Amino acid sequence: MRIALDAMGGDFAPDEILNGALESIPHLDKDDTLILVGPAELIESKLSAKNLSKFADAIKIVNATEVIGMDESPIDAIRKKRDSSISVMTKLAADGQADGVISAGNTGACVAACQMRMRNIEGVNRPGIAVVFPTFEGPVTMCDVGANIACKPINFYQYAVMSCLYSKNLLGIANPRVGIMSIGEEDAKGNETVKKARELIKSDPKINFIGNIEGRDIFKGKCDVAICDGFVGNVVLKLTEGLVDGLFKLIKHEIMQESWFLAWKFKPIVMRMYRKYDYNEYGGALLMGVNGTCVICHGSSKSRTIKNAITACRKFHNLGINGQIKEYLAASAIRGADE
Amino acid sequence: MRIALDAMGGDFAPDEILNGALESIPHLDKDDTLILVGPAELIESKLSAKNLSKFADAIKIVNATEVIGMDESPIDAIRKKRDSSISVMTKLAADGQADGVISAGNTGACVAACQMRMRNIEGVNRPGIAVVFPTFEGPVTMCDVGANIACKPINFYQYAVMSCLYSKNLLGIANPRVGIMSIGEEDAKGNETVKKARELIKSDPKINFIGNIEGRDIFKGKCDVAICDGFVGNVVLKLTEGLVDGLFKLIKHEIMQESWFLAWKFKPIVMRMYRKYDYNEYGGALLMGVNGTCVICHGSSKSRTIKNAITACRKFHNLGINGQIKEYLAASAIRGADE
Numbered sequence: 001m002r003i004a005l006d007a008m009g010g011d012f013a014p015d016e017i018l019n020g021a022l023e024s025i026p027h028l029d030k031d032d033t034l035i036l037v038g039p040a041e042l043i044e045s046k047l048s049a050k051n052l053s054k055f056a057d058a059i060k061i062v063n064a065t066e067v068i069g070m071d072e073s074p075i076d077a078i079r080k081k082r083d084s085s086i087s088v089m090t091k092l093a094a095d096g097q098a099d100g101v102i103s104a105g106n107t108g109a110c111v112a113a114c115q116m117r118m119r120n121i122e123g124v125n126r127p128g129i130a131v132v133f134p135t136f137e138g139p140v141t142m143c144d145v146g147a148n149i150a151c152k153p154i155n156f157y158q159y160a161v162m163s164c165l166y167s168k169n170l171l172g173i174a175n176p177r178v179g180i181m182s183i184g185e186e187d188a189k190g191n192e193t194v195k196k197a198r199e200l201i202k203s204d205p206k207i208n209f210i211g212n213i214e215g216r217d218i219f220k221g222k223c224d225v226a227i228c229d230g231f232v233g234n235v236v237l238k239l240t241e242g243l244v245d246g247l248f249k250l251i252k253h254e255i256m257q258e259s260w261f262l263a264w265k266f267k268p269i270v271m272r273m274y275r276k277y278d279y280n281e282y283g284g285a286l287l288m289g290v291n292g293t294c295v296i297c298h299g300s301s302k303s304r305t306i307k308n309a310i311t312a313c314r315k316f317h318n319l320g321i322n323g324q325i326k327e328y329l330a331a332s333a334i335r336g337a338d339e
Numbered sequence: 340m341r342i343a344l345d346a347m348g349g350d351f352a353p354d355e356i357l358n359g360a361l362e363s364i365p366h367l368d369k370d371d372t373l374i375l376v377g378p379a380e381l382i383e384s385k386l387s388a389k390n391l392s393k394f395a396d397a398i399k400i401v402n403a404t405e406v407i408g409m410d411e412s413p414i415d416a417i418r419k420k421r422d423s424s425i426s427v428m429t430k431l432a433a434d435g436q437a438d439g440v441i442s443a444g445n446t447g448a449c450v451a452a453c454q455m456r457m458r459n460i461e462g463v464n465r466p467g468i469a470v471v472f473p474t475f476e477g478p479v480t481m482c483d484v485g486a487n488i489a490c491k492p493i494n495f496y497q498y499a500v501m502s503c504l505y506s507k508n509l510l511g512i513a514n515p516r517v518g519i520m521s522i523g524e525e526d527a528k529g530n531e532t533v534k535k536a537r538e539l540i541k542s543d544p545k546i547n548f549i550g551n552i553e554g555r556d557i558f559k560g561k562c563d564v565a566i567c568d569g570f571v572g573n574v575v576l577k578l579t580e581g582l583v584d585g586l587f588k589l590i591k592h593e594i595m596q597e598s599w600f601l602a603w604k605f606k607p608i609v610m611r612m613y614r615k616y617d618y619n620e621y622g623g624a625l626l627m628g629v630n631g632t633c634v635i636c637h638g639s640s641k642s643r644t645i646k647n648a649i650t651a652c653r654k655f656h657n658l659g660i661n662g663q664i665k666e667y668l669a670a671s672a673i674r675g676a677d678e
Binding site for chain 2: 071108181183185217234241246247250254265
């Protein structure tokens, strides 16, 4: 597999990105190539400082002179910075020179670039971003968390299809229970789009659909797949991040007030929990529905996340999930307009 | 103040509701009356078992023979069960026989009944539910969390106005920082409604508007007031509830695996945290924008929450916040259609 990696994306680029790439090399197959995209001279000097000649076969550098900042407007940036690492990376995929792309840079720009250049899988109306929430009751796949903030019923249906294939193939869940995020369990609850989406999903007997789920259900083991609008999903993702951080800070504060000894005893427990339920383990989020494999990493990604993203990208590609999505949708009678 | 209390609402009605009413009596003014709404015979027998003759002056019972179940469709239930405790309670307010209403019953039915019978404050297009999140950085007021799942820009603006008055008067925050929930900090982020709402709020110089906030910001002390669509707010509210519960369960599980001694030492810390950051302290959520004071309690409310809801209801009423809302909106140049 040929993976194009945005060497300039994220808060710790390029060093942590390059370190992640190097850490992943021992785990690659001999046919795999990592294509590092960014200013060639800079990348070369960084790599030579790390004394990397022995990995020469696995690594290729493709020059890209510009960088899209984390706060730039996605569409504008993609249009204006045609030689940015994100633009060049997705162009490689579009031209058939890369099978997958990975970036920890500006998420909006990366999603926009993938959509514009790589095009959708046949049958997919709009791509969606899927993330995995590692919960006490098992991993929950949520889609969409930010690619599509004006979801139509057909988009929800296709997110359910794609997330099920993700959950089955990557997480090994044989018959994932699919819920749709709403504001009450009863069928009557939810806005019009959610209600229509529910009917569409319900009409596919191959989906193990459990109906509405509420915010609290994600962490209660009620479903394996949670489908939602990109606006709602993005709020959920970031809220979870902020709340978990805040709560641990709070607990630390309270324990410190009690005793230093207790704080000292508690620390390894927290560390163990972080390891067990660390979303960095999943490497990032997948933009599902585009031709090729696109992994989007958190802006704060360090080398371990990048390494895991490369692993996830290979796994997704090698399992042929995109082919399965195309096949499933071709056989499904459920069609819908995106407008 | 005359407060009508739905004696039959919630998972622990009527006992916990009546207990809460009784616990609140020592804190009432001599002019205050609690009107218990529900099957008169049942309530009387419960009260006489509690030997309550000495409080006779403070308590009144109004008969209502029906009860709306927690899972019934709100609009249907309100239409069909005209003698339900929720219907009768809101009718008392509509007829000028009660100044405030409190229910731990079916939230949707309570909101619908208040809107239908009590009507909106002059100038308010749509009421919204405000809750307070007790965070490490201070209390954050969020509105709307479920009354209005198809918010128009004008609704967002009015939620900002009402929540500011809530935050100032009830929480003592002099100049509350107002954020609007979106999916990125930059102005360009968000859906069309949110973008238009942002312009409306920004155009009122009396609001200390900080622009977009993300899910993570609620717990990071970035704002005092968070404005959002009722769909998003409801997901946020329930997610927070589920995540906090799940996380504490997880921590308990991990500590127990480490040592019983540590678990035993940790327990009082958790209890203290629960006390400090307990949303039950706030008694419930306020349906802001209707004529009268409407407090909506969680279905799982026990006596302490009901007691606190009665306190919150009195405080809101006595501070004259509804009058302030009316005055503010009358003076504001910002108007908008609700369609």
